[in-house]
Amino acid sequence: MLEAASALGYRGPNPLGRQLRSGRSGIVGVVVGDSLRRSFRDPVSIQVLDGLATSIEALGLGLLLVRGSDEPGADALNPLLATAAMDVAVILWGATTDSPVLTALRERGVPLVVVEGRAGEGNALVQVEDRKGMRALGEHLLALGHRRIATVTLPFDRDGRQGPADADRLTHVGYEIARRRLAGLHDAGIEPTTVYEAPASLVELGTAAGRELLARPDRPTAIAAQSDLLASGVLLAARELGLRVPQDVSVAGFDGLDLPWLAPDVLTSVHQPLQAKGELIGRAVGDLLAGEHPPTRTLDVELVVGTTTGPPPA
Numbered sequence: 001m002l003e004a005a006s007a008l009g010y011r012g013p014n015p016l017g018r019q020l021r022s023g024r025s026g027i028v029g030v031v032v033g034d035s036l037r038r039s040f041r042d043p044v045s046i047q048v049l050d051g052l053a054t055s056i057e058a059l060g061l062g063l064l065l066v067r068g069s070d071e072p073g074a075d076a077l078n079p080l081l082a083t084a085a086m087d088v089a090v091i092l093w094g095a096t097t098d099s100p101v102l103t104a105l106r107e108r109g110v111p112l113v114v115v116e117g118r119a120g121e122g123n124a125l126v127q128v129e130d131r132k133g134m135r136a137l138g139e140h141l142l143a144l145g146h147r148r149i150a151t152v153t154l155p156f157d158r159d160g161r162q163g164p165a166d167a168d169r170l171t172h173v174g175y176e177i178a179r180r181r182l183a184g185l186h187d188a189g190i191e192p193t194t195v196y197e198a199p200a201s202l203v204e205l206g207t208a209a210g211r212e213l214l215a216r217p218d219r220p221t222a223i224a225a226q227s228d229l230l231a232s233g234v235l236l237a238a239r240e241l242g243l244r245v246p247q248d249v250s251v252a253g254f255d256g257l258d259l260p261w262l263a264p265d266v267l268t269s270v271h272q273p274l275q276a277k278g279e280l281i282g283r284a285v286g287d288l289l290a291g292e293h294p295p296t297r298t299l300d301v302e303l304v305v306g307t308t309t310g311p312p313p314a
Helices: 002-007 015-022 043-057 098-109 130-144 176-188 203-214 228-240 275-291
Strands: 027-031 063-064 088-091 112-115 124-128 149-153 195-197 220-224 250-255 270-271 298-299 302-304
Touching: 027 043, 043 063, 043 228, 043 275, 088 098, 088 275, 098 112, 124 130, 124 275, 130 176, 130 220, 130 250, 130 270, 130 302, 149 176, 149 203, 149 228, 195 203, 203 220, 203 228, 220 228, 220 302, 228 250, 275 298
Parallel strands: 027 063, 027 088, 088 112, 112 124, 124 298, 149 195, 149 220, 220 250, 250 270
Antiparallel strands: 270 302
């Protein structure tokens, strides 16, 4: 029979027929925000997606990358969220409680894995100890003697705002990842001189933040960014302004990325296990497909001191 099948060019059961019998598509939808191009510029997204893809291959599943909306800050949903076949949806980097993405997927009854969100947003939650990590980073800067410390944050919500956040804005932090990392600095006893909100984790947005913060006469002696890409942008801005790092200003980030193009500088950063995070997301997907109720999975982080932090200038 095998010889006959080979002679006829038979390649195995029809995948569409297999889907009809099982009632499953074999697809895991991954909602990556408003721009695939932006996501693929972020090594954090790439490493997490790689860990996820590797993990679910053993389950015979594939990935479908879906933009959440057509434009940053827009309410118009990508139509694929309502129509694309998917057995489980993974929402990277959390969602706001009023997220139309969450609403659309819940209405379809698609099981949800939310990454860096809050309890109750999905059927499964995967996160890291980022509040603990930012506290460690804050304590490191305080131990060096810094008191004028600013922070550059990830987006607060879908609005796409950019610039210093006032007191009212700070009461409306919708994304859990930004909220926890701000809370970590507060846990360390730091009240930032300025909280600068970036609309995405991109080097050029960190550079814009650094230019504004470091051009002030009362500039901070240290800047703690909520991502390594934002921190690297701040570092580039410091170089542009003729400031030495860390002698004139200390810069630190979060993620633990390998950024050789910053040489000779090596960022002080809170390292998170990105590949392992993707693999844990895959395990949560497998649990949901098996009809189980996955526990919240939380990974530890580690502060690794590089060359970009030191005592404040005299």
